[in-house]
Amino acid sequence: MAILINTKEKISDHWTLIQSASGPEVFSALRGRNALLPLALFLSDEEEAASQFSAIGVWLDSHQNLNKLENRLDSLPIIALNFPVFSDGRPYSLARRLRRDLGYTGEIRAIGDVLRDQLCFLKSCGFDSFALRSDQEPEDCLKAFSDFSTSYTSTVVNDIPLFRRRG
């Protein structure tokens, strides 16, 4: 079971992740929960899911894009982005696109191979919750967010790049 943190502390997880191989047949067993649906299942069975779950979010794998979600972001309280391996850089750009280009204000969660040494940049790209890989030490991970006190370039946390802040 992954330990969940935000950028400040451990938090409890209110979402049940539905695996990508699952179909709508799993819905009834999880009825009433908050479900994080894989993108394909969300797109094919959103109505059915809405009738079974108390809330719905979506998760994307790193190779997927946001095109089909662009018009439905307002209804999604959470979007999770999966790291099949920690060195996959695509979710960083997905999160930036969600926050900066699409103005998404809900929760963006990192799931999968989420490790301490990537957390600082994940935060800068707009992630705000992190389902740590099970062997990670959450107390140590929380320190990672202060690895850097500022950034040269524009980030989601601070849109103003350093060159516009220098006196």
Add this chain to the structure above:
Amino acid sequence: MYRYDGYDATMLQERVSQFREQTRRYIEGKLSDAEFLPLRLQNGLYVQRLAPMLRIAIPYGMLSSQQLRKLAFISSHYDKGYGHFTTRQNIQFNWPALEDVPELLAHLAEVEMHAIQTSGNCIRNTTTDQFAGVAIDEIEDSRPYCEIIRQWSTFHPEFAYLPRKFKIAVCGTKEDHAATQVHDIGLYLRKNDKGEIGFQVLAGGGLGRTPVIGQVVFDFIHRHELLTALEAILRVYNREGRRDNKYKARLKILVRETGLDAFCEKVLAEWEQLRGGSLTLTETEIERCKRYFQAPPYKSLDASPESLRTILARDVLFASWYSNNVTPHKRSGYAAVAISFKKTGYAPGDVTEEQLNTLADLADRFSFGEVRVTHAQNVILADVEESELYNLYQQLAADSLETSNLNKLNDIICCPGGDFCALANAKSIPIAEAIQRQFDDRELLADIGEVSLNISGCMNACGHHHVGNIGVLGVDKKGEEFYQVSIGGSSKREAKLGKILGPSFAQSDIPAVVENLVAVYREHRLDHEKFIDTVDRIGVDPFKKRVYEKEQ
């Protein structure tokens, strides 16, 4: 040159601390090899079969005398007393022990140096022309823009895990000394018809396994759009570059597979999101960066003083060095001097602790305390008074640094090869040495004139063999080292890839092969025609014929 302010210094300290912690956790077994790998690479550290290697960044090739002395200290304390200038204007040290690297990086930070993003799948050190700021044919000094790119790309949170490495070069002169077109992004400073400074932007160039010349993505962008345009290209690449095969992961493959037009459309769509946003450069920032690269306090001097002309007429060795190694300067009475690190019997680009200290002293005495490292693995003193050239030459001669061969056949670009590098298929340093020994006659070299000869020990092409007028590539054939030879490559404005002559050669044959190539050139050349121009005019066949004919 650029000097750190409180922000730069703080972030560098934070990086040093971060890597110290990461190294500690690795040594304690809390990080796996695979997890530590990108962390150490993005701090310059390779762990290799034969020798560990730390690649230290020299942003766009600029070094102060203070930094040179620090590098000398590093070479004596952590290496075996020498370093190696690379083809991307950086310096590499072999042998530093993993557990010592955090402390080594702390030493570097004291002089505003580091090894950040010198390796790994991220944006690497931005390179440029070694004559930036002093070249006669300059449109504008490229270095302030290099510094702006350095800051934008350093710790860029979105682009730390790209599909593959990413290299940017900037050229501000008419003649290209930065191999700009064989970079993932090549930037040519330009002036538009309104007189505004901006850039032509090329993308998708690169060497390695699949050499490609970059193609124009933007014919002209205003200088204020520099970072938004770069960010747009990087974002398309990060999202869509291939991650299934590391040999197909560079930007050049994405551009090829997408098609240039479709790629440009994607970049434009991304750019629309970014244009006018906070990354739009301000004139204040450009001016701030320019202030660090202002002309040093030059004296008012006459060009080519009498004293210089007299000695040139009298001392033939000095005259030879002068004609090879001294480049005209935009300021009257000054010259840019190349110090060759291509002395026969020494690995190309290798520099000893003593030489690093000597360079520092020479920089202080003759060139306002600064040097530049070139992509051809030599060192430039950019601001030497012409009346001091003879004094400098004598000092260089006393230190055995007067090698007089810039841009000549024996000024060989060469990677460390199989003697050091775990990736290499074949040795490269002994090949360079054999060729240098074959061609050690000053008059013959002068007669042959300008030729670039580039050697790589494997297809990763750190020695830029594809763009050498003569290129030599080490290949492995059933466990034996052989060498493929190409001709006609160029890294200049008219950049092109060399053509392979045919079957590869044994190591011992290479000097004779080069001799044959030179012989064909000398037979066919027209007046003042360079080697590359003769190859262009008569084609590869006469060379091919001679080389294989002699072999039988």
